[in-house]
Amino acid sequence: MKWFFFFGVILSILFGIISNKMSDVSIAVIGSSKSAINLFFSICGAICFWSGIMKIAQDAKITSAISKIFKPIFKKLFKNPSDESIEAVSMNVSANLLGLGNAATPFGLEAMKKFKKSNKNKPYASHNMILFCVLNTSALQIIPTTIAALRFNSGSTDPMKILCPTLFSSLAALVSSIIAVKIFSKIWSKKNK
Amino acid sequence: MxxxxxxxxxxxxxxxxxxxxxxxxxxxxxxxxxxxxxxxxxFPILLGIIAIISMLEASGFLSYMCKFLEPIFSIFHLPSELIPLALLRPISGSGALSFLEQIFKNHSPDSTIGLIASVMAGSSETTFYTIAIYFGAVNISKTKYALPAALIGDFVAMIMSVISVNLLC
Known part of the structure; x- marks a missing residue:
C-alpha cells in the first residue's frame, strides 16, 4: 500500500508535467477530500443500517444457519478457518450474491478481523485473508443490479440480457484469482524458507 | 422480482x-x-485512496496507459473504446460507471459494445479500494500477493466479457 501511495504521487506529477495538466492535479488533491467525505456519507448510512439488520440475524441464529450451507466449501478453500470466521465469510458472500454490496462490507471487515485473530495478530496478510479479499474483488453476484439499472435508464430494451455472460465472466475471474492465490502462496512460502 | x-x-x-x-x-x-x-x-483509508486516484486521473496518466496497453488488449479483440473502462474499473467505481453511461449514450446499451461494457463493469470490482479497505480495517499494510492475484482476476474478467458476450448474447 505504501508503494501505491508513493508511485501514485510520483506518476501523477510526472504525467501532469508531460500532458501539461498540473493545475488539474492540484485541483484534484483539494477536491478529493470533498469527494471522500461525500462517498463516506453515502455509504456510512447503508453500512450502519445493514450492520443493525445483520446483528438481529446474528442473534436470531440465522447467520449460523446460513454458514452451515457454505461450510463444506469454505473448509476446503481456506486453511483451517475458525467457525466464527466461516460465519462472517458466509454472510459476506451471501450478501454479495444478492447484490447487497453495502451489507456485505461490515461482514467482510469482521471476517478480516477473525482471520487476523487466528493469524495471531501478525502484522502481515495471511493466506486466508488474501483469498477472502479475492473472493470479494471478483464481484460474483446473481443479479448485477447496479449495471442493470443503469442499462434500463439508458433505454435498453433488455437490461437483464447481461445476466448470464456477467455470471460466466465473473466466475472465470474468481476461479483464476483463486488459482493465482494458490500458486503465489506456494512461491511465497518457498521463498521464505 | x-x-x-x-x-x-x-x-x-x-x-x-x-x-x-x-x-x-x-x-x-x-x-x-x-x-x-x-x-x-x-474513512481515513478512503480519504487517502481517493486523493491518489483523483490525482492520477487528473494527470492524464490513464490516457497514456490506454495507448500503451492498446496492442495487448487488441490481441483479445477488446474494442479500443473500452480500454479506458478496463483500466478505470479496478481503481474507481464511480469513474467506471460514468464512463459506462457515456458508452451507452454513444452506442446503444444493446449494441455489442454496450453489452461488452456492461458485462465488463458487472463482472469485476473496484479492486484497489476493496483491498485497501479490507486490509486497512485490520491495520495490515503488508498485503503480499493480494493485489497481483486480484488484478489477474480483473484481467480475466475483461477478456471473458468479450468472449462471453460473443458466445451467450
Missing amino acids: TNYFIPIIIAIIFFVGIIKNIDIFQVFIKGAVDGLKTSMSI
Whole structure:
C-alpha cells in the first residue's frame, strides 16, 4: 500500500508535467477530500443500517444457519478457518450474491478481523485473508443490479440480457484469482524458507 | 422480482427475531453503532485512496496507459473504446460507471459494445479500494500477493466479457 501511495504521487506529477495538466492535479488533491467525505456519507448510512439488520440475524441464529450451507466449501478453500470466521465469510458472500454490496462490507471487515485473530495478530496478510479479499474483488453476484439499472435508464430494451455472460465472466475471474492465490502462496512460502 | 428482494429479506429477519424473542429494535441499534465504528475506521483509508486516484486521473496518466496497453488488449479483440473502462474499473467505481453511461449514450446499451461494457463493469470490482479497505480495517499494510492475484482476476474478467458476450448474447 505504501508503494501505491508513493508511485501514485510520483506518476501523477510526472504525467501532469508531460500532458501539461498540473493545475488539474492540484485541483484534484483539494477536491478529493470533498469527494471522500461525500462517498463516506453515502455509504456510512447503508453500512450502519445493514450492520443493525445483520446483528438481529446474528442473534436470531440465522447467520449460523446460513454458514452451515457454505461450510463444506469454505473448509476446503481456506486453511483451517475458525467457525466464527466461516460465519462472517458466509454472510459476506451471501450478501454479495444478492447484490447487497453495502451489507456485505461490515461482514467482510469482521471476517478480516477473525482471520487476523487466528493469524495471531501478525502484522502481515495471511493466506486466508488474501483469498477472502479475492473472493470479494471478483464481484460474483446473481443479479448485477447496479449495471442493470443503469442499462434500463439508458433505454435498453433488455437490461437483464447481461445476466448470464456477467455470471460466466465473473466466475472465470474468481476461479483464476483463486488459482493465482494458490500458486503465489506456494512461491511465497518457498521463498521464505 | 428484484424489487421485493430487500424488504422481504428484512421482514424475514425481523420475523425470525420476534419468534426467538429478541428485542429487535435494541439489537438493531447496537449493530448500527458497530456499523458507525466500522465506517469511521474506513474513512481515513478512503480519504487517502481517493486523493491518489483523483490525482492520477487528473494527470492524464490513464490516457497514456490506454495507448500503451492498446496492442495487448487488441490481441483479445477488446474494442479500443473500452480500454479506458478496463483500466478505470479496478481503481474507481464511480469513474467506471460514468464512463459506462457515456458508452451507452454513444452506442446503444444493446449494441455489442454496450453489452461488452456492461458485462465488463458487472463482472469485476473496484479492486484497489476493496483491498485497501479490507486490509486497512485490520491495520495490515503488508498485503503480499493480494493485489497481483486480484488484478489477474480483473484481467480475466475483461477478456471473458468479450468472449462471453460473443458466445451467450
